Amino acid sequence: MQLQAAPDLVVAPYLIPFTREPSTMQIDPENSKVPDLYRLMIGMVVPRPIAWISSADADDRHNLAPFSFFNAFSVSPPILGVGIGARRGPDGTIIKKDTLNNIEARGEFVVNIVSLPLAEKMNHSAGEFAPETSEFEAAGLTAIAGTKVAVPRVEEAPVSMECVLHQIVPLGNSNLVLGKVVFMHIKDEILENGQIAIDKLKPVGRLSGNAYCKVEAGSIFELLRPEI
Ligand SMILES: Cc1cc2nc3c(=O)[nH]c(=O)nc-3n(C[C@H](O)[C@H](O)[C@H](O)COP(=O)(O)O)c2cc1C
Numbered sequence: 523m524q525l526q527a528a529p530d531l532v533v534a535p536y537l538i539p540f541t542r543e544p545s546t547m548q549i550d551p552e553n554s555k556v557p558d559l560y561r562l563m564i565g566m567v568v569p570r571p572i573a574w575i576s577s578a579d580a581d582d583r584h585n586l587a588p589f590s591f592f593n594a595f596s597v598s599p600p601i602l603g604v605g606i607g608a609r610r611g612p613d614g615t616i617i618k619k620d621t622l623n624n625i626e627a628r629g630e631f632v633v634n635i636v637s638l639p640l641a642e643k644m645n646h647s648a649g650e651f652a653p654e655t656s657e658f659e660a661a662g663l664t665a666i667a668g669t670k671v672a673v674p675r676v677e678e679a680p681v682s683m684e685c686v687l688h689q690i691v692p693l694g695n696s697n698l699v700l701g702k703v704v705f706m707h708i709k710d711e712i713l714e715n716g717q718i719a720i721d722k723l724k725p726v727g728r729l730s731g732n733a734y735c736k737v738e739a740g741s742i743f744e745l746l747r748p749e750i
Pocket residue numbers: 572585586587588589590591592605606607608609618619620621622644645647648649650651728
């Protein structure tokens with residue numbers, strides 16, 4: 523099929539549309555390059571919450587990194603899921619990220635939630651530091667011992683969920699890590715009548731590229747469920 527960009531739509535140079543209906547670009551993932559799919563997916567599935575994962579290796583060296591392929595999937599049992607991609611090593615081969623290595627080695631990790639005042643430190647912790655470098659120190663954060671897990675959590679985080687590994691589902695070069703929450707820390711300052719006050723939590727959402735979003739007064743609205 524001969525493709526022609528509709529005049530009302532600018533097609534980004536990296537995208538190869540599979541086909542086109544009026545005003546709609548259509549993509550077949552089977553025929554797309556991985557970097558193109560990545561850019562599309564992180565632009566379409568938005569905003570994403572951020573799991574700021576603290577972990578430790580077998581020698582108890584601490585690690586901290588953000589992951590936005592993240593969500594909660596079950597309450598009973600309480601299960602969180604995180605998609606951890608691969609990275610290229612110095613020789614170009616595909617290698618595992620430290621977080622995945624640590625979760626496999628220790629079977630434990632902590633999901634800390636990023637509030638707005640912690641956004642820059644979260645971003646700093648995403649740097650590709652060597653395994654022997656603690657991102658806690660690099661970002662100026664405090665590692666505090668877990669209660670039910672033997673890996674650290676971020677003392678400054680408003681919420682920390684201690685997890686034990688439930689299952690790792692291989693997905694090509696990525697892995698979906700499912701963790702069961704075994705203990706929760708919620709700072710009093712974000713609580714109101716025993717509930718989490720979203721305007722106090724001030725969570726940060728990930729958009730595409732280097733973009734993030736805030737959750738604040740004026741951007742929150744309610745919808746009542748239909749009564750049928
Ligand atoms: C906001 C944000 C979200 C990220 N989300 C992911 C993700 O979902 N999956 C992933 O593999 N990497 C993600 N990254 C990149 C990792 O944080 C980065 O590769 C980090 O260096 C991994 O550290 P580690 O090797 O210590 O595990 C994200 C980075 C940022 C800044």
